[in-house]
Amino acid sequence: MLEMLHRYGPDLLTGFGLTLLTWVLGTVGGLVLGFFLEMARRFGPRFWIGWPIRAYVEFIRGTPFLVQLFVLYYGGPLIGLRLDALPAGVLGLSLYGAAYFTEILRAGFDAVPKGQIEAARAIGLPGRTIVWRIMLPVMMVSALPALVNFAIILTKETVILSMITVPEIMFQTQTMMSETFAFVLPILILALFFWGFVEVISRFGRRLERRFTHYLLEES
Amino acid sequence: MSLEPTATSPASAHLRAVNKFYGDFQALKDITLDIPPGKVTCLIGPSGSGKSTLLRCINFLEEYDSGEVRIDDRLIGYETPGGKRMSGRRLREMRCDIGMVFQQFNLWPHMTALQNVAEGLERVRGLKRAEATARAREALAKVGLADKEANHPSRLSGGQQQRVAIARAIAMQPRIMLFDEPTSALDPELVGEVLAVMKQLAAEGMTMVVVTHEMGFAAHVADRVVFMERGELVAAGAPREIFQHPTDQRLASFLQGYRERNSLDF
Ligand SMILES: Nc1ncnc2c1ncn2[C@@H]1O[C@H](COP(=O)(O)OP(=O)(O)O)[C@@H](O)[C@H]1O
Ligand SMILES: [Mg+2]
Numbered sequence: 001m002l003e004m005l006h007r008y009g010p011d012l013l014t015g016f017g018l019t020l021l022t023w024v025l026g027t028v029g030g031l032v033l034g035f036f037l038e039m040a041r042r043f044g045p046r047f048w049i050g051w052p053i054r055a056y057v058e059f060i061r062g063t064p065f066l067v068q069l070f071v072l073y074y075g076g077p078l079i080g081l082r083l084d085a086l087p088a089g090v091l092g093l094s095l096y097g098a099a100y101f102t103e104i105l106r107a108g109f110d111a112v113p114k115g116q117i118e119a120a121r122a123i124g125l126p127g128r129t130i131v132w133r134i135m136l137p138v139m140m141v142s143a144l145p146a147l148v149n150f151a152i153i154l155t156k157e158t159v160i161l162s163m164i165t166v167p168e169i170m171f172q173t174q175t176m177m178s179e180t181f182a183f184v185l186p187i188l189i190l191a192l193f194f195w196g197f198v199e200v201i202s203r204f205g206r207r208l209e210r211r212f213t214h215y216l217l218e219e220s
Numbered sequence: 221m222s223l224e225p226t227a228t229s230p231a232s233a234h235l236r237a238v239n240k241f242y243g244d245f246q247a248l249k250d251i252t253l254d255i256p257p258g259k260v261t262c263l264i265g266p267s268g269s270g271k272s273t274l275l276r277c278i279n280f281l282e283e284y285d286s287g288e289v290r291i292d293d294r295l296i297g298y299e300t301p302g303g304k305r306m307s308g309r310r311l312r313e314m315r316c317d318i319g320m321v322f323q324q325f326n327l328w329p330h331m332t333a334l335q336n337v338a339e340g341l342e343r344v345r346g347l348k349r350a351e352a353t354a355r356a357r358e359a360l361a362k363v364g365l366a367d368k369e370a371n372h373p374s375r376l377s378g379g380q381q382q383r384v385a386i387a388r389a390i391a392m393q394p395r396i397m398l399f400d401e402p403t404s405a406l407d408p409e410l411v412g413e414v415l416a417v418m419k420q421l422a423a424e425g426m427t428m429v430v431v432t433h434e435m436g437f438a439a440h441v442a443d444r445v446v447f448m449e450r451g452e453l454v455a456a457g458a459p460r461e462i463f464q465h466p467t468d469q470r471l472a473s474f475l476q477g478y479r480e481r482n483s484l485d486f
Contacts (some may be wrong), residue, residue: 100333119326119385122279123340123392124316126308133339215330215372 001185008176015172016193018086022158022168025090027151030097037102042109043127053102062100066160068096073164088160093154100150108143109135140212148205152198169193228426230258231292231317231395233278237288240273240451247273248284249451255396258425262438262459265448266474269429274448275398278429279318280311291318291396316344319389319397323404325381329371333360333384334369337391343394359391362382365415379410386417396427403434415441435478439463447471 037056040049060068069092076083084090112135120130159170173186210217229437233255235302248268252363255261263271276282277289280297288301296314299306327336337356341347347355363383373381389397399418403411410478415437422428422441432438438445438459445462446456448471455468466472 073323113324113326115322115324115326116328118281119320119322119328119388122315122318122320123388124312124344125340126312126343129343133343134328138328212330216374 004176004180004182004185008172011167011172011175012169012189015167015169018166018168019155019158019170019193020197022086022090022161022166023155026093026097026158027154029090029094030154031147033094033098034105035103036111037098038207039131040107041102041106048118057103060096064091065096065176066163067204068092069160069164082133085164085166089158089164089166090218093157093161096157097150097154098168101147104143104150107146108139111142112138133203137212141216144205144209144212148208151205152201155197155201157195222416228238228393228395230425231451232257232427232482233396233429234288234290235274235277236290238274238277238284238289239280240270240277240284247451248277251287251453253446253453253456254285255427255429256444257427259443260422260428260430260441261444263429263431263446263448264433264435264438264462265454265475269448270451271448272400273451275400275429275431278396278398279315279320281320290414293324293408312344316340316392317395319392319394321382321389321397321399321402323371325385325399325405327381329373329390332370332372333365333376333387336373336384337388340388356387359387362390363387364413377410378406382406382414383417386414386421390421396429397421399428399430399432401431401433402430413417435463435475435482447474449474474483 037053041053062077069089072081072092072095073083073085076088116134116138117130125133138169149179158168161168162171162174165171169190173190176186177183229378235251235253238248238251239246251274253274263274265271273282277284278291278296280289282298286302289296291314293484294314295301295306297306297311298304328331328339331339334353334356337359338349338352341352341355342349345352357366357369360366363386365380365383365387366377368380369382373384376384382405402418403414406414411434415434418428418430418437419441430437430442440459442459444456445459446453447462447468449470455462455471457464462471463475466475
């Protein structure tokens with residue numbers, strides 16, 4: 001067993017690293033894109049922007065991530081989009097995440113009491129300031145748990161990138177399994193890794209939640 | 221952006237033949253009304269008569285469909301009467317001269333009382349943090365809440381929240397203040413503290429437009445009372461004329477209904 005760890009250790013570490021990297025980039029990319037989609041939908045022309053975004057969200061939510069990834073990676077070159085596996089994987093994750101994140105943000109923004117926005121407009125605050133200083137912090141109370149939850153779901157979607165040969169942790173453990181015919185150890189390593197990974201994110205998420213809700217919990 | 225006001229003389233407001241529709245429903249019918257500077261004008265009338273809509277046209281939170289609304293002589297909302305919308309920047313510039321206080325207070329829950337008041341000073345008036353904080357403290361002191369500056373709205377009573385909301389508006393040094401039923405969401409014992417602050421503002425010569433069901437306040441503090449019904453301006457005059465000698469039949473029955481519900485009042 002030690003010999004196996006010695007042999008595959010470096011590859012596994014690369015795998016861990018790549019899984020973390022794709023998750024971070026995919027989540028950040030998805031959040032940023034999701035935020036822009038929501039802003040476009042909220043403040044842009046309803047027909048020319050609202051409708052295509054809705055179709056996009058429905059497509060992403062209506063098909064498996066694996067299929068979307070194949071479309072991007074193998075179908076992309078047909079329209080001149082030739083990407084390596086890693087960038088294709090990160091882009092795929094971002095596009096996938098954006099559809100869910102934008103829906104969470106929409107519900108969050110909708111839940112901001114209209115009067116609080118009117119008070120900001122009445123005082124003369126510009127729209128951008130209202131979004132950043134009032135709407136985002138207010139909606140985080142309700143939206144943050146859902147955002148963190150989906151970020152956790154995304155950790156597990158990263159394994160699908162192994163299907164387009166991104167050498168992340170799933171890819172490495174599969175290689176290990178097929179070369180050694182050992183199953184218990186690789187699966188155990190994989191499980192432990194994800195368990196720790198998700199645990200760290202949830203802790204961080206709870207910290208963030210406390211930050212945004214502290215004023216509701218204040219002692220008098 | 222720095223919109224530091226040079227002088228804070230009270231402003232007047234002028235509505236000319238203002239109409240407002242919600243779809244087919246006409247909420248304001250040909251309203252013509254002058255709000256004199258430095259005076260208190262109370263808007264009364266049954267619920268749904270268009271009082272809030274009228275008030276909100278004055279700072280263009282509600283877009284009127286035709287007519288003119290002017291602050292002093294500056295048209296608000298449109299570049300020319302019936303013309304195209306004015307730029308967001310010019311509208312914001314006009315709005316920071318117009319304070320507004322809402323029935324539901326509408327404080328920002330994630331900010332302390334002090335931050336609520338300082339926000340506009342920093343981000344609209346363009347004051348430095350220290351100066352904004354100092355001026356926000358002055359405004360809170362003025363409404364009697366100097367000791368509550370660190371509280372979030374959830375840790376303030378309704379009356380205190382409304383006073384913070386008033387402080388948030390007056391800190392901007394507006395030239396006219398709009399109040400939309402500022403005491404209607406308050407427990408009866410908290411109404412007095414808010415009205416007291418409003419009386420003080422009136423005494424200082426602020427132009428005030430107050431939508432209210434507090435007939436006592438309208439009778440004793442207002443310089444002018446305006447009665448609305450079904451989107452129409454039905455009667456306007458000095459409080460004495462309106463309350464003691466109502467000539468209009470609809471006004472008389474509105475007042476009678478009010479007196480029957482509050483059998484002890486005025
Ligand atoms: N956003 C809106 N959409 C449709 N109708 C509205 C809207 N706002 C107000 N109204 C209608 O306009 C009328 C006047 O409303 P409002 O000005 O709020 O009355 P008041 O403040 O006197 O109670 C009411 O009949 C109300 O139902
Ligand atoms: Mg109203």
